[in-house]
Amino acid sequence: MDQNAEENTVATESQSGKSNLIKGSAWMTAGSIFSRILGAIYIIPWNIWFGSALTATLANALFAKGYNIYSLFLIISTAGIPGAISKQIAHYNALNEYSAGNQLFKQGLKIMTWMGIISAAVMYFGAPFLAQWFAGGSVHAIPVLRALAIALLVIPLMSLMRGYFQGYAQMAPSAISQFIEQVARVIYMLAATYFIMQVQKGSYVSAVTQSTFAAFIGAVFGLGILVFYFVKQLPHLHKLSRNSKHELDVSNKNFFTEIMHQAVPFIVLDSGIVLFQLFDQSTFNTMMASFQHLSQNALNSMYALFAFNANKLIMIVVSLSTAMAVTAIPLLSSAYSRDNQAEIQEQIANILQLFFLIMIPAAFGMYAVAKPLYILFYRYNQLGVYLLQFSSIVAIFLGLFTVLSAVLQGLYQNKMAIKYFLVGFVVKMLVQYPCILIFSVFGPLLATVIGMAVTCWLMLRFLKKRFAFRLQQSVNRTCGIFMISVLMLCAILVFDFIAYNSFASTGRLWAIILLIIEVVLGILIYGYLILKTRLGEKILGHRLRLLRNKLRIK
Template identity: 65%
Template structure:
C-alpha cells in the first residue's frame, strides 16, 4: 500500500472517530442534561412541601448524606464493570472479534447479578453501622440507606447493558434509558413526598426515605427500555458475531480476571468525586465546630448549602463531562488497539477541546445567573448564592478530572491514573482544615478544587510525556473560549445587576423571568461569538460552518 493511500485511510479513520465522538457526545450530553435538569427541577416543589426553610435544609442534608453513601455502594456494586465492558468490547470489535466480546458480556452479567445482591444486602442490613462510620452517627440516615439499597439489585445489571451498547459506539440506548429512568424516579418522588407531607402531615425523614426509594422505581423503567433496544438489535448483533475472525483462543481465557483487572481502576476513579464528598460529610461538622461553635441543626443546614443545594445544580453541567468521558473511552481504546498514534492524539485533542467549548461557558454562565437560579430552586439565601457561584468554578475542575481520568483509562494507563487521583485526594485531606479555618463553608469546596487541580496537572503531563500529546493547540483554543465566555459573563452580570435594582430577590416569579432573559441573552452572545470567530467549526467540524452560513454570520 503506497503512502498516499495509507494517509487517505488514516485521515478517513480519524474523521470517522471525530464524527463518532461528536455524535456519541451529543446523545450522552442530551441524556445527561435532561436527566440532571429533571433531577434538579423536582427540588422546587419538593422543598416547598417541607414547609419551613430550616426543615427543607435538614431534608436536603439527609438526602445528600444518604445519597453519598449510596453512590459509593453503587460504584462498588457496578464495580466499574460497565466502563470496563465498554472498553474491552470496543477493543474486540476493532479487531473483528465480536463473538469474544459477547462472551465477555455474558460473564459480566453474571458478575453484576452477584455483586448487586451482595452490596444490596450489606447496605440494607449494615445501615446502622454505615450511618456511624460514614455519616457521623446520624441515625436518621438508616431508613434512607435501606430505601436506597433496593436499587442496587437492578442498577448494576442495567449499567452493564449500557456499557455493552457503548462498546458498539451506540449511545442512544444509554441516553434514552437514562432519561426514562429519571422521569419515573421524579414522578415517584413528587407523588410520595406530597402524600406524606401534605396529606398525611408526616415526618420529613419518611418523605426523604421514600424519595430515595424512587431510585429503585426508576431503575426498573430504565432497564425495561434497554431490554427493548437489545431485543430489536439482536439479529444484527448475531450477524456480527457470526462474522468474527475467531482467531482469539478463548478456551483458556479467564474472562473473570480480565473483567476485574479492567474494572478495578474504574471503581477507584469513578468514586473520585464521591470520595471527596464523603470526606466532607465526615469532617465538615467537626472541623467547622472548632472554628465556630454552632448547633447541630445549623451545621447540617450549612453542610446542605454546598453538599446538596448547590451540588444538585452544578452537577447539571458536570454531567457534560461524564457524557464526553463515556464516549471517549471506547473510541480511544479502539484507536490504541489499532496502534494508531495519530488518531489517539487527535482523539485526546478533540475530547478536551469539545469539553472546554461546552464546559467553560456553562460554568461561567451558571456563575452569572446564580442569584435568580438559586432563588428558583431554594428561595433567597445570599450565602447559598455565593456558594453556588464559587461551586460553579470548582465544577470545571471536577469535570476536567472526569474527562482526563476517562482518557487515561481508554489508553490503558490505569495505574498512573489511580496514583494521580490518590495524590490529589491526599492534597485535599491536607488542605481541608486550613481551608475551613480561613474560608468556613467555602473551605471544603476550595480544598476539593486544589486536590482536583493537582491531579489534573499530573494527568496532563502524562499525556504529553508518554503519548506526545501536543497541548499547544488545545491551550490556544481554550484561551479563546475563555475570552468569549468572560465577555458573555460580563454582559449577563450587568443584566442581573440592573434587574435586581427593579425587582426584589424575594419575588420568585420575577426572578425566574429575569433568569430566562439572562440565559437567552448569554446563550445567544456565546453562540454568535464562537460562530463569528469560527472556533466552533475548528473543534466540531464542517457542519458548524454550514450553520454559520445559514445564519449569515461572516
C-alpha cells in the same frame, strides 16, 4: 501513491473518530442533561411541600448524606465493570472478534448479579454502622440507607447493559434509558412526598426515605428500556458474532480475570468525586465545630448549602463531561488496539477541545445566573448564591478530572490515572482543615479545587509526554473559549445587577423571568462570538460553518 493512500486513511479515520465523538457525546449529553435537569427541577415542589425553610434544608441534608454513601456503594456494586465492558468490547470489535465480546458480556452478567445481591445486603444490614460513621450518627439516615439498598439489586445489571451498548458506540439506548429512569424516579418521589407531607402531614424523614426508594423504581424502568433495545438488536448482534474472525480461543480465556483487571481502575476513578464528597461529609461538621460554636442543625444547614443545594445544580454541568468521558473510552480503546498513534493524538486533542468548548461557558453561565437560579430552586439565601457561584468554578475541575481519567483509562494507563488521583486526594485531605479555618463553609470547595487541580495537571503532563498530542493548539483554542466566556459572563452580570437593583424582588416569579432572559442573552452572546471568531468550527468542523453561513455571520 502508497504514502498518499496512507495519509488519506489516517485522515479518514481521524474524521470518523471525530464524528463518532461528537455524535456519541451529543446523545450522552442530551440524555445526561435532560436527566440532570429533571433531577434538579423536582427540588422546587419537593422543597415547597416540606413547609418551612428549616425542614426543607434538613431534608436536603439527610438526602445528601444518604445519597453520598449510596453512590459509593453503587460504584462498588458495579465494580467498574460497565466501563470495563465498554472498553473491552470496543477492543474486541476493533479486532473483529465480536463473539469474544459477547462471551465477556455473559460473564459480566453473572458477576453483576452477585455483586448487586451482596452490596444490597451489606448496605441494608450495615445501615446502622454506616449512619454512625458517615452520617454523624444520625438515626434518621438508617431507613434512608435501607431504602436505597434495594436499588442495588437492579442498577448493576442496568449499568452493565449500558456499557455493552457503549462498547458498540451506540449511545442512544443508554441516553434514552437514563432519561426514562429519571422520569419514573421523579414521578414516584414527588407523588410520595406530596402524599406524606401534604395529605398525611407526616415526618420529613418518611418523605426522604420514600424519595430515595424512588431510585429502585427508576432503575426498573431504565432496565426495561435497555432490555427492549437489546432484544430488538439481537438478530444484528448474532450476525456480527457469526462473521467474527474466531481466532481467539474464548473457551480458555479467563474473562473473569480480564474483567476485574480492567474494572478495578474504574472503581477508584469513578468514585473519585464521591470520595471527595464523602470526605467533606465526614469532616465538615467536626472541623467547623472545632472553632465555631454552632448547633447541630446549624451545621447541617451549612453543609446542605454546598453539599446538596449547590452540588445538585452544578452536577448538571459536570454531567456534560461525564457524557464525553463515556464516549471517549471505547473510541480511544479502539484506536489503541489498532496502535494508531495519529488517531490517538487527534482524539485526545478533540476530546479536550470539545470539553472546554462546552464546559467553560456552561460553568461561567451558571455563575452568572446563580442568583435567580438559586432563588427558583431554594428561596433567596445570599450565602447559598455565593456558594453556587464558587461551585460553578469547581465544576470545571471536577469535569476535567472526569474526562482526563477517562482518556487515561481508554489508553490503558490505569495505574497512572489512579496514582495521580490519589496524589490529588491526599492534597485535598492536607489542605481541608486550613481551608475551612480560613474560608469557613467555602473551605471544602476550595480544598476540592486544589486537590483536583493537582490531579489534572499531573494527568495532562503525562498525556503530553507519553502521547505527544497537540497541547499548544488545545491551549490556544481554550484561551479563546475562555475570553469569549468571560465577555458573556460580564454582560450577564451587568444585566443581573441592573435588574435586581431596578426591581428589588427576590420572589420566584421575578427569578424565572430573569433566568430566561439571562440564559437567552448568554446563548446569543457566546453563540455569536464562537461563530464570528470561527473558533467553534475549528473544533466541531463543517456543521458550524454551515450554520455560520446560514446566519450570514462573516
